[in-house]
Amino acid sequence: MLAVLGNSIFLTNFVSASVVINEILFDPSGTDTGLEKIEIYNPDATAADMGGWELYPDGIGYFPFPVGFSLAAQSFVTIHLRTSGTNDAANLYHSAASLNMGNSSGSVALFRFGGRTKDTIVDFVRYHKPGSSEKKTWESTAVEAGLWAAGTYFDISGFSEGSSIGLTADGVRGSAASWQAFASPSLGSANAVGSGSIPPPPPAAPEGTPPASEPAPVPAPPPAPPPAPSLGADAGPDALAxxxxxxxxxxxxxxxxxxxxxxxxxxxxxxxxxxxxxxxxxxxxxxxxxxxxxxxxxxxxxxxxxxxxxxxxPAEISISEVQPGENGFIELTNASAARVDVGGMFLTDDRRAVFRIPQDTVVGSKSTVVLPALNTHIVPTTYVDLRDARGVTLDAARFSGMLPPGVSWERDGYEFRPQSNPTPGKLPPSSPGASAVTPRVSVASPSLPASPKPQPPPGGPPVEPQAPVGSSLPPAPPPTIARKTEQSALIGSAGVKPYAFLGASVVLGLLTAAGMVVLKRKAF
Structure with missing residues (x-):
């Protein structure tokens, strides 16, 4: 599912849910800060697109996987908590983490992109030392999704600093019983089951069974102080924009x-x-x-x-086709790899009319949206501009000449050419700045009636807000009036040739006559 916030972008990653939380180092030797790690493993035979996924180590903040990140088949990636570094295929860094993981109780949840619900949670694990304050955020969601059993946890009694916990068999999850402790952490590689593993604590003896020997009484440690009460807060789901x-x-x-x-x-x-x-x-x-x-x-x-x-x-929205007239339309194209909400953008034309696109108007990836003139009341004759919510121009369409009924202006690189068969809703083959200019089907230029050079409306076109210094927004494409003038010259070139030939003949005749006069004078 794709979440929309204003003009935000909304993507869905339908990828394998076999990706698992494979190993956790929550209590490294010495200082914990910057040394805690979580290992994710993809046991599948195909890569998993994890862009926009979230990892939540309980209480320290959500880690979003970078857009475009892919975990290769049967590969590991290690997330380093509270430290900075350069992301690569095997290492990612959660530098925005606010706290360390719990050493006596904690949980880790993994969500694919699309919010945090039972439908998006991919994996969950909880560890706990009996008698400690519990940390089990997202347990109920994992239970609802069938990933975990309510009230269960991996018991870390007797756990030693510097050890890790991990799946006994890489990629094979199921319950708390699927986990064990490792004296020698192996994050980034397969879990080494053997001499380095720490056996789990023995199960409690059935009630009424006398102990083999009565141990000396040991004073119980004081209970851990309860966490300070705090309010819950929800800033909403992560999103693209x-x-x-x-x-x-x-x-x-x-x-x-x-x-x-x-x-x-x-x-x-x-x-x-x-x-x-x-x-x-x-x-x-x-x-x-x-x-x-x-x-x-x-x-x-x-x-x-x-x-x-x-x-x-970056915004990759452009005007791709315009059909003037009350029954015409303006077609916008989204060239990006993400669905985009263009709500809040607005169109303006040479009549100074303005149409603001309603919120939640979504354009699919590599797709178009067609806005009829009956809805926008934008009826351009010489130009139409597309601007973002700040008023910065994202694209501009410039054209000249009158079109026959039913003909549109279609983008061809930075220019617009006549299209005898309008194709609203069809993705154009070329984009602004394309090196190859190939219109779909162009109208023959001679069939277009001549028209005077377009004049700006009284008062001039609306003042265009200036983009901030350093803006990455593309400049408006150059006007195409000069190009159309060249076409007009070509349209009349067939009629100019006869007159040029006649003029040349007249000049040649005059020169011949003058030569004969000179010769006669010399003869006398």
Missing amino acids: IAGAIIQFNGLAFGLDGKPLDATRYFWNFGDGSTQEKQSPTHIFHFPGTYYVNLLVQSGHYAGSDWRTVSVL
């Missing part, structure tokens, strides 16, 4: 009892230097990149927070 798009955010807060709460403060940090203090703000990311958005909720003395990731891509 395009630069210049309006993104709608909506924050939720939950009380200590887990019920919705009207928090007294919602504070958003969008990760690009911008902040807002309201429950449901809108925001525009001006440049492509990956942004980690934080929501802080407060009520009285209590607070809570949540993170979400917004991956912002």
